[in-house]
Every structure is written in structure tokens, then in C-alpha cells.
Amino acid sequence: MTYLDYLRNWPEQWKKLQSLLLQPSVDQSVLEASLRAAQQQLPAPVLWLLGKTQSGKTSIIRALTGSETAQIGNGFQPCTRYSRFYDFPETAPIVRFLDTRGIGEVDYDPAEDIDYCDRQAHLLLVVMKAADINQQEIFSIINDVRRQHPHWPLLMVQTSLHELYSDAVEHILPWPYQLNPWPASIPSELQRALLAQRAAIANLPGDAPVHWVPVDLTLPEDGYTPSDYGLAALWQAIEQLLPLGLQQQLSEEQTVRDVYTRAAHQQTVGYAFAAAGLGALPVVDLVAVTALQAKLLHSLAVLYRQRWDARSVSEFVGLLGTGAATAYLSRMISRTLTKLIPFAGQTVGAIWGASASGAATYALGKASIYFFEQRKQGLNVDPEILRRIYAESLETGRAILSERLRATAKRTS
Amino acid sequence: MDFWRKWVNPLQLIVLMLFLLPFLAIFGLGIWWLWQGGYLLYWLIVVAVCSAAAYGSQFWAARRNRTALNELLTEPDADWSPRTNEIWQQVEQLADHCEPLDWPLDNIDWVTVLGKRTLDTVARCYFPQAERPILELTVPHTLLIIEQASRDLRQDVINNIPFSHRLTIGDCLQANRWKMRAEKLYNFYRVGRVAINPVNALLGEFWRYFRERSFGLARGEFHRWFLRAYIRKVGYYAIDLYSGHPPLTMEDATVASLHTPVPPSSHDLAQVRKAQAAVEEPLRILVLGKSNAGKSSLINALYGKLFTPTDILPGTTSLFTPALLIREGFTQALIFDSPGIDSIHFSKHEMLQTALEADLIIWVTAANRSDRKGERNMLDALRIHQTTHLHRRPPPLLVAVSHIDLLRPFNEWYPPYDLNDQTNAKANNIREAVETIATDLDVPVTFVIPLCLKENKRYNVEDAFWTTILAQQDNALRVRLLRCQTTRKKSEDWELLRKQLLNSGRFLWNLPDTIKNRIAP
Numbered sequence: 001m002t003y004l005d006y007l008r009n010w011p012e013q014w015k016k017l018q019s020l021l022l023q024p025s026v027d028q029s030v031l032e033a034s035l036r037a038a039q040q041q042l043p044a045p046v047l048w049l050l051g052k053t054q055s056g057k058t059s060i061i062r063a064l065t066g067s068e069t070a071q072i073g074n075g076f077q078p079c080t081r082y083s084r085f086y087d088f089p090e091t092a093p094i095v096r097f098l099d100t101r102g103i104g105e106v107d108y109d110p111a112e113d114i115d116y117c118d119r120q121a122h123l124l125l126v127v128m129k130a131a132d133i134n135q136q137e138i139f140s141i142i143n144d145v146r147r148q149h150p151h152w153p154l155l156m157v158q159t160s161l162h163e164l165y166s167d168a169v170e171h172i173l174p175w176p177y178q179l180n181p182w183p184a185s186i187p188s189e190l191q192r193a194l195l196a197q198r199a200a201i202a203n204l205p206g207d208a209p210v211h212w213v214p215v216d217l218t219l220p221e222d223g224y225t226p227s228d229y230g231l232a233a234l235w236q237a238i239e240q241l242l243p244l245g246l247q248q249q250l251s252e253e254q255t256v257r258d259v260y261t262r263a264a265h266q267q268t269v270g271y272a273f274a275a276a277g278l279g280a281l282p283v284v285d286l287v288a289v290t291a292l293q294a295k296l297l298h299s300l301a302v303l304y305r306q307r308w309d310a311r312s313v314s315e316f317v318g319l320l321g322t323g324a325a326t327a328y329l330s331r332m333i334s335r336t337l338t339k340l341i342p343f344a345g346q347t348v349g350a351i352w353g354a355s356a357s358g359a360a361t362y363a364l365g366k367a368s369i370y371f372f373e374q375r376k377q378g379l380n381v382d383p384e385i386l387r388r389i390y391a392e393s394l395e396t397g398r399a400i401l402s403e404r405l406r407a408t409a410k411r412t413s
Numbered sequence: 414m415d416f417w418r419k420w421v422n423p424l425q426l427i428v429l430m431l432f433l434l435p436f437l438a439i440f441g442l443g444i445w446w447l448w449q450g451g452y453l454l455y456w457l458i459v460v461a462v463c464s465a466a467a468y469g470s471q472f473w474a475a476r477r478n479r480t481a482l483n484e485l486l487t488e489p490d491a492d493w494s495p496r497t498n499e500i501w502q503q504v505e506q507l508a509d510h511c512e513p514l515d516w517p518l519d520n521i522d523w524v525t526v527l528g529k530r531t532l533d534t535v536a537r538c539y540f541p542q543a544e545r546p547i548l549e550l551t552v553p554h555t556l557l558i559i560e561q562a563s564r565d566l567r568q569d570v571i572n573n574i575p576f577s578h579r580l581t582i583g584d585c586l587q588a589n590r591w592k593m594r595a596e597k598l599y600n601f602y603r604v605g606r607v608a609i610n611p612v613n614a615l616l617g618e619f620w621r622y623f624r625e626r627s628f629g630l631a632r633g634e635f636h637r638w639f640l641r642a643y644i645r646k647v648g649y650y651a652i653d654l655y656s657g658h659p660p661l662t663m664e665d666a667t668v669a670s671l672h673t674p675v676p677p678s679s680h681d682l683a684q685v686r687k688a689q690a691a692v693e694e695p696l697r698i699l700v701l702g703k704s705n706a707g708k709s710s711l712i713n714a715l716y717g718k719l720f721t722p723t724d725i726l727p728g729t730t731s732l733f734t735p736a737l738l739i740r741e742g743f744t745q746a747l748i749f750d751s752p753g754i755d756s757i758h759f760s761k762h763e764m765l766q767t768a769l770e771a772d773l774i775i776w777v778t779a780a781n782r783s784d785r786k787g788e789r790n791m792l793d794a795l796r797i798h799q800t801t802h803l804h805r806r807p808p809p810l811l812v813a814v815s816h817i818d819l820l821r822p823f824n825e826w827y828p829p830y831d832l833n834d835q836t837n838a839k840a841n842n843i844r845e846a847v848e849t850i851a852t853d854l855d856v857p858v859t860f861v862i863p864l865c866l867k868e869n870k871r872y873n874v875e876d877a878f879w880t881t882i883l884a885q886q887d888n889a890l891r892v893r894l895l896r897c898q899t900t901r902k903k904s905e906d907w908e909l910l911r912k913q914l915l916n917s918g919r920f921l922w923n924l925p926d927t928i929k930n931r932i933a934p
């Protein structure tokens with residue numbers, strides 16, 4: 001569909017846009033096509049988790065995303081049945097976890113996974129239990145990886161530290177593994193096991209750094225506090241090796257917030273990235289972007305258990321005010337026009353368009369979160385606050401997106 | 414009066430008297446009635462006849478005992494020279510003149526004193542010119558003589574005195590003390606009785622005299638025999654030694670010369686001895702599993718002492734090194750600790766060979782590691798190898814599930830866990846792990862025992878695991894296994910214990926239906 005075609009059909013498109021904005025239901029096929037296009041344009045970074053079954057991969061996913069839905073292996077049955085993706089959030093992912101299954105059971109050939117990761121931003125996380133000394137299979141795989149890609153950094157995560165606590169039943173606080181040398185309070189068996197794993201790959205090919213982070217990510221009912229022992233260090237290492245602002249995207253602020261807010265934030269960021277992906281296309285499909293935004297609002301309504309029908313939609317749009325609506329439309333149009341400028345306009349327009357549609361989606365999501373939160377608590381929605389949140393979120397959204405877009409642009413250029 | 418206060422509660426005495434009074438009265442009344450009816454004389458005659466008959470029988474029985482015991486007395490060797498026979502006469506004389514009253518059995522000194530006196534007698538005959546002839550004997554020889562004599566005497570006592578194997582010296586002493594106490598009380602009774610009922614008392618005293626005579630006779634008889642037998646034994650061996658027999662082959666010589674069996678019996682005997690020797694073969698236990706699964710810890714836990722090194726870093730066990738478990742008086746066990754099946758030291762060929770010779774295979778697997786594909790492959794290879802050796806019955810294979818303390822919830826450990834308890838998260842996880850392992854390794858779930866092997870958290874090893882091992886053995890092996898253990902439950906108790914442990918859910922009896930269905934398709 002060329003731009004001219006698009007303009008020629010504009011009355012029809014406009015009708016679609018109207019119905020999308022005002023109707024709560026979203027056409028599934030339109031949405032899927034939009035998401036696929038967005039994913040292609042702006043793929044989510046991949047965290048490749050490499051480790052034996054039950055080495056603690058799922059616990060890492062759960063700790064990083066804060067999602068309680070991530071199925072946790074119970075320590076004895078492989079819960080990963082095949083080499084699979086775990087997209088988070090599910091429909092419009094911020095991050096994609098690549099989970100390799102059955103290492104040590106089948107003859108695993110990493111070539112395919114290497115190839116897959118090569119095409120997008122990624123980080124290889126090697127996960128191993130501290131007490132499981134025999135890691136020959138894993139080490140030979142990362143040897144292969146580094147022989148092909150000497151510049152790929154490695155993040156080695158040593159898990160389940162408590163298995164080697166001799167008599168202690170508590171973690172050593174604060175997390176002492178950044179100290180050099182390690183303090184004597186770390187049990188000697190644990191120290192030796194950790195160092196033995198490190199020594200085993202001392203002669204790894206390649207030049208990129210290898211980071212080691214000992215963590216113990218448990219469930220609250222396991223009786224260890226904190227249950228995310230070493231998570232801060234893990235995040236720090238991830239941000240250092242893969243500077244995409246993932247932590248901010250997944251948890252917004254450092255402070256602990258309730259599950260709803262965190263999930264809503266993740267959903268919003270995910271859809272904002274998808275919208276940004278669509279916005280980067282030479283021809284912005286307004287319908288597609290709007291479909292994403294409508295879907296986002298719909299998902300958030302479900303999350304907050306709020307009714308989302310034509311009345312709610314018009315109430316929300318009405319409160320947001322005509323100012324926001326006009327600004328929204330003018331942005332869309334001006335962005336489309338910029339792209340008509342040959343060469344420079346194409347690139348600048350692409351980035352601007354991407355960040356614009358992404359930021360707009362982000363702002364829309366954030367405003368609706370306030371809207372739903374107030375309604376859930378049975379409070380009135382203050383239009384002033386709603387508009388202010390929208391305006392502020394446009395800026396923060398742009399900031400969040402630009403980091404990611406720049407990384408992608410660098411990658412593709 | 415101390416005695417009264419210590420042993421008799423006056424109130425209790427009154428109660429006892431009240432109980433007995435009517436019956437004692439009947440006795441007195443009976444006598445009175447006899448006297449009134451003029452039957453007293455007849456009754457006295459009956460009493461006298463009965464007592465005489467009883468005394469006669471008792472005397473006769475004692476005599477028979479004495480003859481039987483005397484037959485056991487050591488006789489002089491027919492090959493001895495006349496001079497030696499003379500010395501033997503002296504020993505017999507010493508034995509015959511030994512008075513039981515001088516040598517109370519509860520004082521163990523008589524063993525040495527009497528033994529020394531006998532030796533002295535014999536030595537004096539052989540070395541008449543020596544000032545102290547007993548000094549001519551070397552210490553080992555003296556000890557050897559007493560040892561031989563005591564051993565023979567022990568055999569005789571065990572074979573001929575009923576219940577002697579149950580009787581301890583402590584029992585004897587205890588019985589003696591009680592007897593003295595009872596006699597004291599009885600004396601009081603006797604004095605009282607005379608005052609109350611003189612006629613009755615007179616009869617009682619009369620009767621008592623006979624009774625004491627007859628029983629005292631039997632006891633004194635045994636005592637006398639015992640001392641005589643001892644002196645004669647010591648004398649016999651002393652003479653044997655002094656007359657120039659090489660002491661160290663003495664045993665063999667007597668066995669060979671006196672008990673040489675006829676040829677067919679000797680063949681059978683050889684067969685029996687061979688079979689016995691086979692039973693005394695050490696028990697061979699092979700422990701297999703992955704590195705750090707806890708093989709060495711299991712061995713240390715099973716035998717309650719540290720004899721194989723354990724460490725978090727693998728490689729502490731490099732070969733199929735047998736550790737020999739020996740305990741005094743128990744069957745030996747050879748325990749083959751092995752390198753982990755995933756270790757570079759591991760040799761499959763060696764494992765299969767060792768497994769063929771094993772009486773029991775213990776497979777150790779960690780509850781918190783689910784990658785059991787390699788273990789299953791190795792296990793299948795072992796099974797195939799066993800089927801190719803039809804002449805050997807495959808030994809039972811038990812699976813020890815270690816590290817159950819590391820299952821979720823991680824920081825909880827409050828054993829014992831009832832695996833049938835659906836409400837306990839830890840018990841649920843242990844059960845699921847056991848069931849999964851039974852399926853993964855294709856082993857009946859009864860043979861899969863959850864364990865904790867940490868030194869301060871040991872659980873299920875000595876009871877559940879051990880009884881499961883025993884349940885899988887046939888009788889001969891089971892006996893040997895039981896003998897490998899020191900302070901375990903008695904052999905007849907382990908089956909009961911196993912049932913109790915099963916019922917309390919310490920290990921599983923059946924796979925639940927869900928798992929069975931999972932295997933079926």
C-alpha cells in the first residue's frame with residue numbers, strides 16, 4: 001500500500017479510525033498484523049538463557065519481570081519442554097527470553113540460537129547452580145559461541161547459593177560478592193564451588209568481558225529473605241552489558257509498587273514499543289497504530305477489572321480533552337508529511353515518527369492507568385491531572401523510547 | 414530393726430496377714446479335727462511315708478545326676494606312661510578332696526587359686542628338685558593350660574546344665590542375695606509359728622529338715638562336680654604339656670586323633686565347610702550415581718563412620734576402590750565407592766564388571782537435579798549387560814534419593830515427613846520427586862527411598878533405607894547384611910519396623926494412579 005493509495009482511501013480509513021477509537025473491541029487480524037509489523041521493525045531485545053534444566057532460569061525470568069505468572073520449576077521436573085521464547089509482556093513484548101531446553105539430554109547444537117540472536121540486540125545469560133560443579137556441556141557450548149563471536153559479552157549467573165550454606169539458614173547481608181577478596185563470612189564450600197566454576201572457563205576464547213553474578217532467587221515461602229538475593233547486582237550487570245534501559249522499562253521506578261501498577265507499566269511500555277515500530281515505517285498506517293492503542297486501553301481495563309465500553313471510551317476521550325486529541329492528530333499528520341521529504345526526511349521522519357507514535361501511545365496508556373485506578377477506587381477523575389499526566393508522559397515516553405531507538409538505529413546502520 | 418524398716422512395710426504385713434489368716438486357721442482347724450476324730454496318728458504316718466518317698470526320689474535323682482556328671486569328668490589318656498598315671502592319681506586326689514564350701518562360686522578367685530594349686534601339684538612331680546616348681550612354666554603355657562581347661566569346661570556346662578547359657582554370674586549373685594533375705598524372713602515366721610501353733614510348727618520343722626537336705630544335696634553336688642572337673646581339666650592339660658607335647662599344635666592333635674571322621678563323613682564335612690566359607694565371603698555393595706549425588710556421604714551414613722572422603726568439588730573418588738568394613742565378630746562388607754558416572758575417571762566397562770560381582774547395587778540420585786537422562790542411559794546399559802549374563806541373578810537395585818532437604822520450601826527442614834500428607838508442601842515435593850525419579854529411572858517406587866545425608870540432618874538412612882535393603886535380600890544375604898551392622902534392630906524386628914515406617918509415610922508403597930497413567934501411553 002503506497003502512501004497515495006492510503007490518501008485515496010482516506011474516507012474509508014477515517015471511518016475505521018473512528019470506530020477503532022470509539023469502540024472497545026479490536027479487530028484481531030488487524031492487531032496481529034500490526035504487532036507482527038512492529039516486531040519486525042523494532043524487535044524486542046533477547047535475553048538468551050543458557051543452562052541445565054532447573055538451574056534457575058525461570059526464577060531469573062520471574063525476578064527480572066516481577067511477573068508471578070512465569071511458571072516456576074519446582075526443582076525436580078523439567079518445566080521447559082522445548083526450546084522456546086518467553087515474550088514479556090505477552091502480546092507486545094519489551095523483552096524476549098530465549099530458553100534452551102534439555103541441555104545434557106539431547107545433543108544440543110547452538111548454531112540456530114546463535115544465528116537467531118545475531119539478528120537483534122541480545123545478551124547471553126549462562127545460568128548454573130553453584131552446587132552443580134559439573135558444567136562441561138554448558139562450557140563447551142559457550143566455547144563454541146565465543147569462537148564464532150569473540151565480542152559477545154557473557155553474563156554468568158550462579159544460582160541456588162543456599163544449597164551450599166553449611167549451617168546458616170540466612171543469606172549473608174548485604175550481598176558481599178562485589179568485594180575483593182570475598183569476606184570470610186561466605187562458607188568455604190560455597191566459595192570453592194563458585195571459584196571452581198569460574199576457573200573452569202578461564203581460557204574461554206574471545207575478548208569481551210565475562211561477568212559473574214552469584215544470586216539466590218527463591219519464592220517467599222522458601223523462607224529466605226530477601227527472596228531476590230543479588231537481583232540488584234544482576235540488573236546492574238545486565239544494564240552494563242546491554243544498555244537499553246530494560247530495568248526502567250520493566251519496573252518504572254526503583255521503589256516497590258503494587259502488582260497492578262507494575263504490570264500496567266510493562267503493558268504500556270510494550271505497546272509503546274510496538275507503536276514506535278509501526279511509526280518507523282515509511283508509510284504510517286494510522287489504523288494499525290490506533291488498533292494498538294485501542295488494544296492497550298482494552299488490556300489495561302481488563303487488568304484493572306473495569307468495564308470498557310463505548311460509554312467509557314467517550315468519557316475517557318472527553319476528559320482527555322480536545323486539546324490532547326488535536327495535538328494527537330496534528331502529530332500524526334505532520335509526521336506523515338515529514339516522511340514525504342526525500343532522503344533526510346525519510347530518516348528523520350522515521351525516528352521522529354517512531355518516537356512520536358510510541359510516545360503518544362505511552363502517554364495514552366499512562367493517562368488511562370490514572371483513569372482506571374481512580375475508577376477502581378471509586379474516586380472522581382480529575383481532568384486536570386489526567387491531562388498533566390498525559391503531557392508529562394509524552395516526554396518520559398520519548399526519553400524511554402529514544403534510548404532504545406538509538407540502539408536499534410546503530411545496529412541497523 | 415533396720416532390716417524391718419528397710420524391707421517390710423508394717424501396713425503391708427498386716428494386709429498380708431489378714432489375707433493369710435483364714436487359710437492358716439484352716440490348717441490348724443484341720444489338725445484339731447484330725448485330733449478330735451482320732452485320725453492324727455494315721456495322718457502323721459501318711460506324712461512320714463510321703464516324705465520318705467520324696468526324699469528317696471530326690472536322693473536317687475541326685476545320684477543319677479552325679480553319675481551323669483562323673484561320666485563327663487576328664488579321664489586319663491590311655492597312652493600315658495605309668496609314671497604319668499601316678500601324677501594323674503595325685504590330681505584326682507586333689508579333686509576329690511576339694512570341698513565346695515571352701516570355694517564359693519560367686520567369688521571368681523577360685524579359678525586362679527585352684528588352677529595354681531593343680532599346676533603346683535603337677536609341677537612338683539615333674540620338677541621335684543626345684544624349689545618353686547611352678548616357676549618352671551612359661552607364662553604363655555600357664556595361660557594356655559587355663560584357657561584350654563576353661564574352654565572344655567564351658568562346653569560341658571553349656572551342653573549339660575539346663576539354662577546355663579541364660580544364667581549370668583550376676584543372676585547367681587542376685588539369687589543368692591534374695592535367698593538370704595528370704596531365709597531371714599522365714600526365720601521370723603518360724604519363731605512366730607511356734608508360739609501360735611506348736612504342733613504345726615513341729616511338723617513344719619521336721620519337714621523342712623528333709624527338704625533342705627535333698628535340695629542342698631543337688632546344689633552341692635553340682636558345685637562339687639564343677640570344682641572337680643576344673644581341677645582335673647587343668648591337671649590333664651598340665652600333664653599333657655609337661656610330658657612334652659608341643660603346646661601350639663595341641664588343639665589340632667586332639668581334634669585329629671580323637672575325632673577323625675570316617676571317609677564318607679569327611680567328604681560331607683568338607684562340603685559343609687566349603688558352604689560355610691562361602692557364607693563368610695564378604696558382602697559386596699556397589700554404590701553408583703552422578704558426581705556430587707552423595708555416594709560417599711551415603712556410605713559414611715550407612716556405616717556411621719567416616720571412611721570415604723566427601724567434597725563439593727568432584728574427583729575425590731577416582732576408581733572403583735573397595736572400602737573394607739570389618740567389625741569384630743561381624744561379616745565383612747566390601748563397599749565399592751565409584752566415581753560419578755559423568756566424571757572423567759568413570760569407566761563404563763569397569764562399572765559393568767564390578768556390577769556383575771555385586772550383591773547389592775545402590776544408585777544415588779539427587780532430588781534437586783532433574784537431568785537424569787544420562788543416569789537412565791547408564792542404568793539401561795547396566796540392565797542389558799546383566800541380561801547377557803544369565804548365570805548370575807541380577808542383584809537388587811535400590812535408589813537413594815539424596816538432598817531432599819534442598820527441595821522447596823528451601824529453608825524448611827522439620828523431619829519426619831509423612832509422604833501421604835497432602836497438606837505439607839515439603840512432603841508433597843518429596844513425594845513428587847520420589848515418584849518422578851521412579852519413573853525417570855524405571856524403578857519400582859518402593860525401592861526409591863528419600864534421604865538426607867548431611868551429617869547433622871541425617872534422615873531415613875538407618876531405618877527406612879536399611880529395612881528396604883533387608884527386604885530385598887534373600888535369607889542368606891540378609892543374615893550377612895544384618896551381621897555387618899552393629900547396633901541395628903534385632904533381626905526379627907526389621908520387618909515390623911519396615912511396615913511401621915511405610916505406614917508412617919517415610920517412603921512410598923505405590924505409585925499414584927496419575928503417574929501410572931503417565932507411563933502407560
